[in-house]
Amino acid sequence: MAKGVNKVFLLGNVGKDPEIRSTAGGTIVASFSLATADRAKDQQGNWQDKTEWHNLVAFNRTAEIIRDYVKKGTQIFVEGKIQTRSWDDKESGQKKYRTEILVNEMSLLGGGPGRGEGAGASASSGGYSRSNTSSFDQRTPAAQPDYADQGITDDDIPF
Amino acid sequence: MAKGVNKVFLLGNVGKDPEIRSTAGGTIVASFSLATADRAKDQQGNWQDKTEWHNLVAFNRTAEIIRDYVKKGTQIFVEGKIQTRSWDDKESGQKKYRTEILVNEMSLLGGGPGRGEGAGASASSGGYSRSNTSSFDQRTPAAQPDYADQGITDDDIPF
Amino acid sequence: MAKGVNKVFLLGNVGKDPEIRSTAGGTIVASFSLATADRAKDQQGNWQDKTEWHNLVAFNRTAEIIRDYVKKGTQIFVEGKIQTRSWDDKESGQKKYRTEILVNEMSLLGGGPGRGEGAGASASSGGYSRSNTSSFDQRTPAAQPDYADQGITDDDIPF
Amino acid sequence: MAKGVNKVFLLGNVGKDPEIRSTAGGTIVASFSLATADRAKDQQGNWQDKTEWHNLVAFNRTAEIIRDYVKKGTQIFVEGKIQTRSWDDKESGQKKYRTEILVNEMSLLGGGPGRGEGAGASASSGGYSRSNTSSFDQRTPAAQPDYADQGITDDDIPF
DNA sequence: TTTT
DNA sequence: TTTT
DSSP states (O other): BBBBBEEEEEEEESSOOOOOEEOOOOOOOEEEEEEEEEEEEETTSEEEEEEEEEEEEEEHHHHHHHHHHHTTTTTTEEEEEEEEEEEEETTOOEEEEEEEEEEEEEESSSOOOSOOOOOSSOOOGGGGGGGOOEEEOOOOOOOOOOGGGGGGGGGGGOO | OOOEEEEEEEEEEEEEEOOOEEEEEOOEEEEEEEEEEEEEEETOOEEEEEEEEEEEEEEEHHHHHHHHHHOTTOOOEEEEEEEEEEEEEETOOOEEEEEEEEEEEEEOOOSSOSSOOOOOOOOEEEEEGGGOEOOOOOOOOOOOOOGGGOOOGGGOOOO | OOOOEEEEEEEEEEEEOOEEOOOOOEEEEEEEEEEEEEEEOOOTSOOEEEEEEEEEEEEEEHHHHHHHHHHTTTEEEEEEEEEEEEEEEETTOEEEEEEEEEEEEEEOSOSOOOOOSSSSOOOOSSSGGOOOOOOEOOOOOOOOOOOOGGTTGGGGGGO | OOOOOOEEEEEEEEOOOOOOOOOTTOOOOEEEEEEEEEEEEEETTTTTEEEEEEEEEEHHHHHHHHHHHOOOTTEEEEEEEEEEEEEEEETHHHHEEEEEEEEEEEOOSSSSSSSOOOSSOOOOOOOOGGGOOEEEEEEOOOOOOOOGTOOOOGOOOOO
């Protein structure tokens, strides 16, 4: 029986083309950064824009959608959960932490220059459809993403 | 004009008595960890409990409430936003990151042993009131928390 | 492909013992009201408590948990979606609407007198466990709830 | 001290040009409907699109933004709370209910045909800016909207 | 480091 | 109709 709530909502623009990898078991993993713009008062009481960057990771079907439709600049809305992975840095011997958002659901929004064109791939047929919102659900993640290049073992996999 | 969404909901138990500090400017700052329990399928398909730890920080009125009512074990619900601070570690010269949840609203829940008694401080009068929910709002944070002991400058202050 | 977001979070107390029904197909349906207490400024600028009432409905496994653990006064946290059903009132001939929250996830909180005892049924063993949080997930609803007594047809079923 | 949580997130498209009114006290009130598209399995197990309609209401600064930038078709993201108003219908003598979402924050998204042109007003300067997200905050509502034409008295005003 |  |  699960307990607790750990829920995140982010709406922003993707910082770089997502990095797509596959695990030995065939699971697709998408990693990318998302910028959420915020407006806050500075110490002089003036409104200042501030950008917060988030590390996002998605698996399976959601990762496929990201591979096919999301790139630098794409505006998306995601629902996910916060996860912090830790490991011992080989060089410094220090404990290092990386906090990521595991994406559970994603909606592609119409905004931003990173939708519908470019070298990669896109199902957007331009014109009106470019302004649609599409939402995807990743309810049943299951697999062993290959995080080996980051020194991440299977024990770090969140499901 | 602000843009984007960066919203977090957490329901869990506090890991240790909160750390309360004051800035030179008189702003009260509360820092503490929160555990959210999760239930996820492992690679054998069995349900496993997993605890995720979050670093929370609150200011002003919310920090006062935390100082007075929250301690190790207290069950709370919070709404907040994700923030990642970074600095250069003096020893290793490496860039370090710390992701925190800036608490905007908090509800004290009835659960857990960490409500209403103990060495610290508490306004809870025990008995029935232990099962109440109380909610606090921190809408207008304003000040310069003294993060000096963490090598944090005023520029890192989120408002 | 789904589009859009329709997400609700409620934390409050149950108004009456939930009503449990079964459909012809065997689906369990739980209906109940939830009060969320709010604090808002009145026209004189004074803070006033205000209670908002919500109609909640849950199916299958979540309905079973509600049947077994939730009753009048129980404090819960739910995640769900908003749904408005409409029908033609036979008497007045008017179109009538009823907005409900379809519960997707629920956490039992420790608060309130409606936990663990009473005439109905409860798996709570009292004492310490009263302060626990338990969370349940209803990810794959599937069936034909019998809403016949409300003049509701299968077409109104949300899944 | 407030209690409880009553929080709603909606992402969808506006159904009609918003209705803008002013109260005797000068408060601006915006009312409009929002469609959130959902994807759900029907009884045959096929995925079906389903649209849920919501009644939204906003006051003050948020209402002004809506007046100036939102119209039929505009894609928006809103955060708000659920409110149900009730009154006695004069004709039938029946108690009637209307559930609305009181909008607290709104983000204009790039999608949809209802952005940037039209008879009304718009600050959108076309081109790139049309794909931006703008977010507005309504933290301190205060006033007496004139709901007289709906048989609504000051007592129904949520703040 | 919480909680069950 | 809950809860404090």
